[in-house]
Amino acid sequence: MTTSTHTSAPPVEAVGLVKSLGSGDSRVPVLCGLDLEVGAGEVVALLGPNGAGKTTTVRILSTLTRPDGGTARVGGFDVATQGRRVREIISLTGQYAAVDDKLTGRENLTMMGRLAHHRRRAVDDRVDELLIAFDLSDAADRLVATYSGGMRRRLDLAAGLLDRPVVLFLDEPTTGLDPRSRQMLWQVIDDVVAQGTAVLLTTQYLEEADRLADRVALISGGRIGTSGTPDDLKRRVGEAALEFVVPTAAEAAALARDLNGFGPSVQATTVRIPTDRSLSHTRAVLDAVEHSTVTVDAWELRSPTLDDVFLASTGRPAVPVTGKEVAA
Incomplete structure (x- = not known):
């Protein structure tokens, strides 16, 4: 259950991405020439106020949305013309858990592995690994309908890691989780990155970006306005x-x-x-x-904190919000 890239290019490379949402005269520009790069074994946190284009960027890079302009390559494959190849080497965990309530936790993971045409023995071994890593072994044979919100999020992320992806997209993965579950997810992400996976993370929790990210990129005006390591950005503020x-x-x-x-x-x-x-x-x-x-x-x-960086870059405080990003 391993994957490989098409070239030695950065796992994520976007140049001049342009995207508007809506239709006709009501179309709203969201991305206006966004450039972004994520290296192997690197975590880049994409920050910005709601509607800044974070989720739109993730959707383009994961082939769910086509850009209006610009180019993007993931694992060396063009997201617009080689979408199938991109999807073979990525994993995406969105803002809401996408698991089947009528199956057990183990059955959810096994089903995903079999749908990916992996050998049964390999799937069974990997499922056992993930259930242990996400502290779900005791609940593995319970229906997911009985899981707490935190358990569902952990199962959702585990499903995304059945393969060891070249790129892992995490779109606000810990929203609504309790502190213990959030810490557990952080540790799993650390382990994935240590194996060389590139991670693009969007989050409303600046503590999370500070804890996980090698680099932070803030979207402003549809572009990356500020970028750097968390410590560098904090030093720039004061x-x-x-x-x-x-x-x-x-x-x-x-x-x-x-x-x-x-x-x-x-x-x-x-x-x-x-x-x-x-x-x-x-x-x-x-x-x-x-x-x-x-x-x-x-x-x-x-x-200085990343909250100060966010305020200096966007003109507003970074206050976690509830609900889906409007023009993500």
């Missing part, structure tokens, strides 16, 4: 800072005067001091605060 919260704006101004030598900035009742996060610098700032007459309600050492 530096780490010590933040002190005081009761009033007047007291914030007074504390800023007391900390003038550390380059403070003030926003409402918060005083912010840039820091290199070293112990010596932190201690020096805290000593100065201790000698101030201003009462500090709370303080923290805060580093």
